[in-house]
Amino acid sequence: MTxxxxxxxxxxADVAAKSGVSTSSVSKVLNLPAESYRMSDxxxxxxxxxxxxxGYRPNFRARSLAKGKSHTIGVLxxxxxxxxxxxxxxxxxxxxxxxxxxxxxxxxxxxxRRDSDDWIQLLSDRRVDACMVVNQLVDYVWDVLExxxxxxxxxxxxxxxxxxxxxxxxxGMAKTLTEHLLSLGHQRIxxxxxxxxxxxxxxxxRESGYMQAMSEAGLAKQIKSSHLEFDxxxxxxxxxxxxxxxxVVYQHLEAVRLLQAFWRVGIxxxxxxxxxxxxxxxxxxxxxxxxxxxxxxxEQIGSQAARTLLEMIDHPTTDAxxxxxxxxxxxxxxxxxxxxxPVTK
Amino acid sequence: MTxxxxxxxxxxADVAAKSGVSTSSVSKVLNLPAESYRMSDxxxxxxxxxxxxxGYRPNFRARSLAKGKSHTIGVLxxxxxxxxxxxxxxxxxxxxxxxxxxxxxxxxxxxxRRDSDDWIQLLSDRRVDACMVVNQLVDYVWDVLExxxxxxxxxxxxxxxxxxxxxxxxxGMAKTLTEHLLSLGHQRIxxxxxxxxxxxxxxxxRESGYMQAMSEAGLAKQIKSSHLEFDxxxxxxxxxxxxxxxxVVYQHLEAVRLLQAFWRVGIxxxxxxxxxxxxxxxxxxxxxxxxxxxxxxxEQIGSQAARTLLEMIDHPTTDAxxxxxxxxxxxxxxxxxxxxxPVTK
DNA sequence: GTGAAAGCGCTAACAC
DNA sequence: GTGTTAGCGCTTTCAC
Numbered sequence: 001m002t003x004x005x006x007x008x009x010x011x012x013a014d015v016a017a018k019s020g021v022s023t024s025s026v027s028k029v030l031n032l033p034a035e036s037y038r039m040s041d042x043x044x045x046x047x048x049x050x051x052x053x054x055g056y057r058p059n060f061r062a063r064s065l066a067k068g069k070s071h072t073i074g075v076l077x078x079x080x081x082x083x084x085x086x087x088x089x090x091x092x093x094x095x096x097x098x099x100x101x102x103x104x105x106x107x108x109x110x111x112x113r114r115d116s117d118d119w120i121q122l123l124s125d126r127r128v129d130a131c132m133v134v135n136q137l138v139d140y141v142w143d144v145l146e147x148x149x150x151x152x153x154x155x156x157x158x159x160x161x162x163x164x165x166x167x168x169x170x171x172g173m174a175k176t177l178t179e180h181l182l183s184l185g186h187q188r189i190x191x192x193x194x195x196x197x198x199x200x201x202x203x204x205x206r207e208s209g210y211m212q213a214m215s216e217a218g219l220a221k222q223i224k225s226s227h228l229e230f231d232x233x234x235x236x237x238x239x240x241x242x243x244x245x246x247x248v249v250y251q252h253l254e255a256v257r258l259l260q261a262f263w264r265v266g267i268x269x270x271x272x273x274x275x276x277x278x279x280x281x282x283x284x285x286x287x288x289x290x291x292x293x294x295x296x297x298x299e300q301i302g303s304q305a306a307r308t309l310l311e312m313i314d315h316p317t318t319d320a321x322x323x324x325x326x327x328x329x330x331x332x333x334x335x336x337x338x339x340x341x342p343v344t345k
Numbered sequence: 346m347t348x349x350x351x352x353x354x355x356x357x358a359d360v361a362a363k364s365g366v367s368t369s370s371v372s373k374v375l376n377l378p379a380e381s382y383r384m385s386d387x388x389x390x391x392x393x394x395x396x397x398x399x400g401y402r403p404n405f406r407a408r409s410l411a412k413g414k415s416h417t418i419g420v421l422x423x424x425x426x427x428x429x430x431x432x433x434x435x436x437x438x439x440x441x442x443x444x445x446x447x448x449x450x451x452x453x454x455x456x457x458r459r460d461s462d463d464w465i466q467l468l469s470d471r472r473v474d475a476c477m478v479v480n481q482l483v484d485y486v487w488d489v490l491e492x493x494x495x496x497x498x499x500x501x502x503x504x505x506x507x508x509x510x511x512x513x514x515x516x517g518m519a520k521t522l523t524e525h526l527l528s529l530g531h532q533r534i535x536x537x538x539x540x541x542x543x544x545x546x547x548x549x550x551r552e553s554g555y556m557q558a559m560s561e562a563g564l565a566k567q568i569k570s571s572h573l574e575f576d577x578x579x580x581x582x583x584x585x586x587x588x589x590x591x592x593v594v595y596q597h598l599e600a601v602r603l604l605q606a607f608w609r610v611g612i613x614x615x616x617x618x619x620x621x622x623x624x625x626x627x628x629x630x631x632x633x634x635x636x637x638x639x640x641x642x643x644e645q646i647g648s649q650a651a652r653t654l655l656e657m658i659d660h661p662t663t664d665a666x667x668x669x670x671x672x673x674x675x676x677x678x679x680x681x682x683x684x685x686x687p688v689t690k
Numbered sequence: 691g692t693g694a695a696a697g698c699g700c701t702a703a704c705a706c
Numbered sequence: 707g708t709g710t711t712a713g714c715g716c717t718t719t720c721a722c
Binding site: 366367368369370373382383384385388407409410411412413 | 707708709710711713714715716
């Protein structure tokens, strides 16, 4: 921790005056690599001392203006702040904020909407240098980003457009989760996704992982993946003549609700049915019973996305497609809790 | 929705050129009230047309530089993003963001720490115009804000210093919640606060409300407010020779955990014990059983805080204490769910 | 090795 | 009524 000096409005000129040089010399010392210009070690030291002594910090805005770069990146999402951006201490934010802060980038969070252009104004007013798009890149957003020629990284989404993406490897993850249930002796395992809420590439991928695991276990005939609304699904399950003994739920929000729904009708978890889901976010650990989940590598994804973006900003290519890089993260982790147990009959 | 024109880098000069006037005229039209200068309606209209036609938007940074104000406000908090800032769609953010956005203020979220001065650098680099401090104003933060002479509003906290604050009226809220339990016939009602986690002025206030309600019901002797660690409290309650029939929990996080703890030891909610808490945040509605809570007026608080802050920025007073205004919000709401029920024995 | 000067896009005082 | 001018704090080119 440096001394808590008054973080006053010291300017470059003050530093220059104090060290008896011009502002341009100070600027060089502060911004350019030492090799790229010539200056006596003496002067350099004098300048550095003055900077330290005055507690000088560059004015972010003035610098942006002069450089013609805003040093701001926009984080775009549809609707309200996605829960995977942050849960508790973690989430994507935990990954990209430190990286961007480190690189002295400012972040603005931008909710996008089809029927308004507030968000376009915002991107425009702030002259953002680049964007991270979270969870999906819809067409009207893509159109704008392309027009603005903004470097873009898509996080946790897929797109037909030539855009770099950072994603979870969902297939393997879902397969692992399903295999956990299989290893407990379950055979009638359903999968549930509230497709009305979650329209996302990962739905198909997780289903695919579930199906692979089932097929490999010789249970292809048992495969059943429901896309009903929540209440309809509960009704379907409860009244099934062959009720499943386990269910893989696409997302923790529905899993939590499912526990409550089962409780209402007297179905015991895990005795009557095991429940497993994705995303080790609050409150999966604190519900009744604690949920077995897959921890997603959100922080890694976030930090990789930020690094990719910085890279794109530093090395702009005219040919957008060459910068496109697709990362898949597979360092998820199965966390077994009490919502899954051995099949009982 | 205006037409989606390319939000290009149109400058004031472009507008000036297009409408055949000087940049200062354009600037006047855009920034000053019509009464404060003279200009022919014709020219004004020509300028307005050009602005519209070119889709001109001022460069936020250039404007800040010229005005010497950053048009940025810092939202300060200790540790990680407080949950009351946002839960789901609501929370304090839902209150202040629209107000500040409307006033064209930018928000930066600043985690503060005693043993580092990153955050001071951040405030300093960005030359924030003012601050909102969330949940508590600790001394080392106050010292800095005072030194920087930053207008400040404290949200959901109290302070000895002369600072404007926006708070919940906790006493009445806790009293109402306790009265709900009393009206169900409960007499042995405990209160629980994990004081190791929550060190906050509202702890005492909520306790006070609880005590008032108990006293007025002639149950002063039954008052018991525990400050133990979570597990110790559970143990104390479970093994009490006279177990309470209801418990008021300071915060929803602990209430959720309490439900789980009771489930583990076979205590039924609400048959054996009723649980009531504060903060109608996720997942109180989805746990087993759904929790009775008080909805806090977070959005109102947030928007009031933002308005107060803008006011302070616009009308700076040399005498800080005169600007101090204390608001207490009491439009909370009791939401009764299944975790509270009539006393059974 | 170092500094002068122009300019980033805008605002505001002051001329005319 | 409208334009000129001088900055805001910084970067960068280029001259010395």
